[in-house]
Structures are given as structure tokens and as C-alpha cells.
Amino acid sequence: MALRSNPTLRQRRLGAELRRMREQAGLGGSQLARALGINPAHVTQMESGKTGVSVERLRTIAALCMCVNEPLIEALAEIITDRDKGGWWEEYQGRLSQDFLEVAEIESHARGLSVYTMAFIHGLLQTKAYASAIFARSYPPLPSHEVDLRTAFRLRRQHIIRSEATPLVAYVHEAALRMQFSGAAVQAEQLGTLVEASERPNVSIRVVLFDVDALPLNYENFTYVEGPIQELDTVQADSGVGNLLFDAPAHTARFRSLLAQISSAALSEEESREFIRSIKKDMESKYA
Known part of the structure; x- marks a missing residue:
């Protein structure tokens, strides 16, 4: 998957929340990458919003980070499912x-x-x-x-x-x-x-x-x-x-x-x- 050169504000916010979730669990990026079976660089890309995250992977990350805040997980899942819905402001790019x-x-x-x-x-x-x-x-x-x-x-x-x-x-x-x-x-x-x-x-x-x-x-x-x-x-x-x-x-x-x-x-x-x-x-x- 090609990296996003200019992630949207909501994509960056999703990444920031994933990072916050990981840090609150006391996990380093390499530790989470190993648990997910991916390259550490991929974790960095997810947390910067430069690559997408599926709802399934979100829930896996939440489980690995011991996050039990279901309203937060659902709200982040909504951001993911809305990712293909462009806004009128994109006409001004x-x-x-x-x-x-x-x-x-x-x-x-x-x-x-x-x-x-x-x-x-x-x-x-x-x-x-x-x-x-x-x-x-x-x-x-x-x-x-x-x-x-x-x-x-x-x-x-x-x-x-x-x-x-x-x-x-x-x-x-x-x-x-x-x-x-x-x-x-x-x-x-x-x-x-x-x-x-x-x-x-x-x-x-x-x-x-x-x-x-x-x-x-x-x-x-x-x-x-x-x-x-x-x-x-x-x-x-x-x-x-x-x-x-x-x-x-x-x-x-x-x-x-x-x-x-x-x-x-x-x-x-x-x-x-x-x-x-x-x-x-x-x-x-x-x-x-």
C-alpha cells in the first residue's frame, strides 16, 4: 500500500490515538510491531497517519494495549469506516x-x-x-x-x-x-x-x-x-x-x-x- 503523502486531519488524529493507546500500555513501537508481526516502520507509519488501519487491526491493537475503553474504540472505528468519504473542502486542495x-x-x-x-x-x-x-x-x-x-x-x-x-x-x-x-x-x-x-x-x-x-x-x-x-x-x-x-x-x-x-x-x-x-x-x- 502506497504511503499517504498528505494524511487528513482525522487520519492523523487516528494515528495519534493509536500512539497514545500504545504509550499508555507501556509498549514501545518495536514491541507492538513484534506482537502484530509487522515491521516497526509500519507502526510509525500507522501512528503518523501515513498508512491506513483496518477496523480489525484497530481492535487487535486495542487488545494488545489492554484498552478496554469501548466507546473510544468504536469512535476510532467510525473514523476508519469514514475514510473514503471526502469533504467539500477537498475541492480547494x-x-x-x-x-x-x-x-x-x-x-x-x-x-x-x-x-x-x-x-x-x-x-x-x-x-x-x-x-x-x-x-x-x-x-x-x-x-x-x-x-x-x-x-x-x-x-x-x-x-x-x-x-x-x-x-x-x-x-x-x-x-x-x-x-x-x-x-x-x-x-x-x-x-x-x-x-x-x-x-x-x-x-x-x-x-x-x-x-x-x-x-x-x-x-x-x-x-x-x-x-x-x-x-x-x-x-x-x-x-x-x-x-x-x-x-x-x-x-x-x-x-x-x-x-x-x-x-x-x-x-x-x-x-x-x-x-x-x-x-x-x-x-x-x-x-x-
Whole structure:
């Protein structure tokens, strides 16, 4: 079987979970390879997502690693059986960076999303004009066709929210509500869309005010992605060098604790709607 040159995010996650399973059993790669009757390099390839794993082999590995977490094994088996189902984002291979594709992939498979943003409205809730304005502010500047491509991709990601297929809890800092990327009119439209989105049955939007005591944040913007079981949750955070992904249990537990603190500090859903409407009214007065 030919090695994958560019395994998908879920393929890499499957490999990482196999490695974690082996390490928790105290087995080295060579030990597991010997028990499976394969070359040690094959274990490395499986754990990096560069070669596939059958459901039967998954269960053999789980048995050898003394893993009795059946919900985890079933969730990993589901990843394996879904491996031939491509996603719409694959159409953009070679046109956008892997970071863009991985965000769409992780969102599409999420059982639920919780996001926190300080500087801008989250991409799943952006209007076309707002998204285009953000991409147009890239430095060095992007050519117009690249801005259009990124904007179209971002809007297509929003299907999971518009279809009401995925629950979304969005914590939005007051700074993001007031930050203007292309004038008051674009911001007012964005705020109106935010209020409309908050009325969807699968969307909860809550505002964190300026006067809230400082929260212990290492990242200004992050997304907590719920998997089929908690062990397969993932956190995606923005950074100046691209996406950062966290899936180790200690990391996801830390972000769950952080979300709980943000939730306790944020306005209620109705208070948030009224606050957003008040800022929208202020924005509208600037170009009336």
C-alpha cells in the first residue's frame, strides 16, 4: 500500500490515538510491531497517519494495549469506516493552504462547537462584506482574487450553522463587536447578522464585556471542537504562524475549564442580544 503523502486531519488524529493507546500500555513501537508481526516502520507509519488501519487491526491493537475503553474504540472505528468519504473542502486542495482545509474538516465532523473571539467575529458568523474586509487587511496585501477565494470558502463553511446541524456557542468579546474593518456600515450589517444568528435554535451568542476582570487567556481566539466522545475533543487556536491544534487530555481539560470561566463572566443570551443591538444602533448613527 502506497504511503499517504498528505494524511487528513482525522487520519492523523487516528494515528495519534493509536500512539497514545500504545504509550499508555507501556509498549514501545518495536514491541507492538513484534506482537502484530509487522515491521516497526509500519507502526510509525500507522501512528503518523501515513498508512491506513483496518477496523480489525484497530481492535487487535486495542487488545494488545489492554484498552478496554469501548466507546473510544468504536469512535476510532467510525473514523476508519469514514475514510473514503471526502469533504467539500477537498475541492480547494492546491488553491488554499492546509490550515484552511483543516478548519473546515474539523468543523464538519464536530458534534458541537464552542468559540471565543476577542478581535473579530468568528468566521462561522461573518457576513460576506465583513469576511472580505478582514482578508483584504492581510499583510502583505493579498491580490483581489485570493481575497475572493478565501471569502467564498469561509461562507461555505457556514452551511453547518445555517443547516442547524451543529450546535454553536459563541463567546464574543466587546472589542470584537466594536472593531471596524471596513467602516461603520459593514460593522452594523455584521452586528445585525449576529443578532439574527443568535435566534437560531442551534446558536447561542454571549458577550464578554470590557469591564470583566482579566481572564487567563493564552490565545485571543480559539475553537473547542466536541468529538463523538470527550477523549476525541480538539482545540483549534489561531496564531501568527497558522493553526495550532491541541488534543492531549490535559490540554482539552484546560480549555474546558477556561470556557467555564468565560461562561460565568459573559452576559446572558438575551442581555447579549440587547447589547449587540445597542452597538449596532451606535454604528448606524455614524453613517445615517
